[in-house]
Amino acid sequence: MTATDRPSTERTGAPDERVSGVSTFAAAQLDERLPAELLQERRQTAEATGASVRGQIATLVDDTSFVEVGTFTHAADGAADSTGDGRVGGTATIDGRPVVIAADNPDVLAGTSGQVGNERLERLLTLALTKGHPFVHLANGGAIRTAEAGGAEGLAELGAFTAFTTRIHRVPMASAILGDTSEASAFIAATSDFTVQVRDAQLSLAPGLAEPGDAARVGLVDAVVDTPTEALAAVRSFLSFMPSNAWSPAPRGPERxxxxxxxxxxxxxxxxxxxxxxxxxxxxxxxxxxxxxxxxxxxxxxxxxxxxxxxxxxxxxxxxxxxxxxxxxxxxxxxxxxxxxxxxxxxxxxxxxxxxxxxxxxxxxxxxxxxxxxxxxxxxxxxxxxxxxxxxxxxxxxxxxxxxxxxxxxxxxxxxxxxxxxxxxxxxxxxxxxxxxxxxxxxxxxxxxxxxxxxxxxxxxxxxxxxxxxxxxxxxxxxxxxxxxxxxxxxxxxxxxxxxxxxxxxxxxxxxxxxx
Amino acid sequence: MTTIRSEIPATVWQVKVAPGDKVESGDEIIILESMKMEIPVIAPSSGTISSVLVAPDDRVQEGDALAELDQ
Incomplete structure (x- = not known):
């Protein structure tokens, strides 16, 4: 159907619901599409600093600057409790400069790495690399969801995180290990320019095969801190020394x-x-x-x-x-x-x-x-x-x-x-x-x-x-x-x-x- | 009470404090020897030495307790 043969509201007298919906594109209508718990969490994170992943993102970035990309994603099988497919991500600013953020969400599917979540991750990484925004990853999970990765087809579709190995230092990349992390999210940590780990979190390639402290002892992380809030502060500090991308100069701090x-x-x-x-x-x-x-x-x-x-x-x-x-x-x-x-x-x-x-x-x-x-x-x-x-x-x-x-x-x-x-x-x-x-x-x-x-x-x-x-x-x-x-x-x-x-x-x- | 530990494997060369001594933050309390270098062990805060756990020529490993300090 072309624009000219679309029935006009004048002719039929009955507005097309989807067209009129655009004119009153209200938060309330959008919210109907969102699961109640996500809505609740978002309202709380307006001033949140809590332990939820959105609270952590709010702590990391400039006030109210986080804009989610991929809000309506869900697991490939469409399960009701799979909002975001184990990940949260979007754009924000830190010290006034744009950044791209992706995070594991341990409250959804244990923060595991699935097909749609990986599509989202790749989308965010592409935004960061092509537009020159630093990339920040908050790791708290990352194990590959075995049920989705089964067989040759599944394996082929779970490879988004390998894209991180080809970033050739176009944008600074920081990882914060906020909880036990392995597989996909461990890959991202290993390819980051800066990694900070909360002391009682584990980091390993295979899930559950490290004790807290192992990663620091063998030199897998740059810094170890006691709390997630300190880890997020370390990420901000790291980025403050970095340019936004390889084409820009690093910002000069106050003269002394x-x-x-x-x-x-x-x-x-x-x-x-x-x-x-x-x-x-x-x-x-x-x-x-x-x-x-x-x-x-x-x-x-x-x-x-x-x-x-x-x-x-x-x-x-x-x-x-x-x-x-x-x-x-x-x-x-x-x-x-x-x-x-x-x-x-x-x-x-x-x-x-x-x-x-x-x-x-x-x-x-x-x-x-x-x-x-x-x-x-x-x-x-x-x-x-x-x-x-x-x-x-x-x-x-x-x-x-x-x-x-x-x-x-x-x-x-x-x-x-x-x-x-x-x-x-x-x-x-x-x-x-x-x-x-x-x-x-x-x-x-x-x-x-x-x-x-x-x-x-x-x-x-x-x-x-x-x-x-x-x-x-x-x-x-x-x-x-x-x-x-x-x-x-x-x-x-x-x-x-x-x-x-x-x-x-x-x-x-x-x-x-x-x-x- | 703070336990002052060795950050390195070394030999104790000199012990410069005794139990009951008052120290200021930054004072040298023990000098270790490793790789022909004298390595000062510094009081992390001001206080009173409550015990000294090593003597000259003792071998210590990384993490071994050297002395205890009451703030």
Whole structure:
């Protein structure tokens, strides 16, 4: 039937119900189509912060910004209690910027992954990828609904979540593990740029095969928190450092005029004795900006990633004078700052993020080398170390390096010590640079064949040759700096680098590297 | 009461407090040794040391209790 032969209301005198329905398209009529419990829940979530998935979404996003996409979905078999087919999703804003959100709904079909729910997921992912909105997934289920996935046909139709593996870092993606999560939703977590897990939730490929805490212990998640509300706050924090997509610059936070003044206490953060450990995170909280909204003299905000593994290297996101940066900092508190395979994996993961979204990478070195021993060799130390170096040299994001204390061996190069790659290479005046830490070198060469006194003399002599002024004298580093000026110098360089030619996404090699 | 634990496997090098000592947040209470590095163990808050559970040359594992602090 064409428009011209449609009966007009004037001619028949009886309005077409569906046409007149459009003119009075009222919430009340729509609501008749919605199950009573969903309606009730939606009314509650107008101001809700409850444990329901809509309450969690309301907590995550800007007030009343959530708009559902796929409200009328139900399970493929049309069952009465299957609203949303185990998922909730739509668009919203976080800090005023558009995002796409998908969530498992544990109250419907136990949040399992079914055919229509997957259609919805793919619809939402496509919106995010093609329009450049960050994608947030709230995981609380995800196991594949066996009854629907049975047989060759069913399996073929349940593959929507594999689309996540081809997102090639076009938009930032965050997963919050709010309850026990496996299979489809675990896939999404594994392909995310940032994952945060509630402490008592499990994350595993196969359902029920992990204990709470396992995922953090083996490095499957970036952060562990006590409550869903903290997890949602961590997602907001992560996104605050990220651009909306690979084509946009990361937003600058509030400027911090204080970074342009010398910080004479900075030098006190690092012990004078070369054998005394310290927690690099204390240095970082002096170096980086406080959270937006906090006073200039508040402690700096570092979103540390995977803090429980590879502890000789601290990785995280922070800001310096408002500029978002990736932080790669040795931590002498653990294994004298030596890097193990897990530390290298952490480094690669953050470099992938930095390169994909063009966030400058800032390295702080106090590193004696890679960890030595049979255990780490069996953990594929060789491959992990070389992959880190490979990722660094393939990356196109700006990089800056500060040698704080020790800078030795291949680890010195892996932590961005090579002048041909870094955009600024600075050493504190007390730093030591060389192939091998003199104490380790003398022990390797002479072991018990020299007395302690003889070895001390040799160490002192060798240390003469590790001066940063020697390195600066032959242009192996750019400048020897006053520790008090570290922030000032980094902020100045970041401002300069913000005007660089930004390579288009297709020139960023690491965007093609897997997220896990 | 707070139990202060070792974050790493290490050898106890120096114990700088005794039961009854008052400490401020950030004070060094024990120094561990691992990989030829001295690793300070810091009081997480101010209070009084109620017990010291290790002595110099003891081996400790990650998570082992080192001392107890009454706030």
């Amino acid at each position: 005029p204080a970074v342009h003044q010398l910080d004479p206490e900075m030098v006190e953060m690092v012990p004078r004795s070369r054998t005394r450990a310290y927690d690099m995170r204390r240095v970082l909280t002096r170096l980086v900006d406080p959270a937006p909204g906090q006073a200039d003299d508040s402690p700096g905000e570092l979103l540390e990633l995977r803090p429980t593994i590879g502890r000789g290297l601290v990785t995280g996101l922070a800001r310096i004078d408002g500029w978002p940066v990736g932080i790669f900092a040795s931590n002498p508190m653990f294994q004298a700052g030596a890097m193990d395979p897990a530390a290298c994996e952490k480094g690669v993961r953050l470099l992938t993020l930095c390169d994909s979204y063009q966030i400058p990478a800032v390295f702080l070195q106090d590193v004696v080398g890679f960890l030595v021993g049979r255990q780490v060799e069996h953990g594929r130390m060789l491959f992990r170390a070389v992959r880190f170096l490979n990722a660094l040299y393939d990356s196109s994001c700006p990089t800056l390096t500060v040698l704080v204390r020790k800078a030795f061996g291949l680890a010195y190069e892996t932590m961005n010590g090579r002048k041909y790659h870094t955009d600024g290479l600075y050493a504190w005046a007390g730093a030591e640079i060389g192939f091998m830490d003199p104490e380790i070198g003398v022990n390797v060469l002479y072991g018990d064949r020299k007395t302690l006194e003889e070895k001390r003399a040799m160490v002192a002599e060798l240390r003469e040759g590790t001066s940063p002024f020697d390195a600066a004298g032959v242009m192996n580093i750019d400048e020897v700096i006053d520790p008090a000026a570290t922030r000032q110098i980094l902020a100045r360089d970041l401002a300069r680098l913000a005007t660089r030619r930004v390579p288009p996404p297709e020139e960023r090699t690491l965007r093609l590297w897997p997220a896990c």
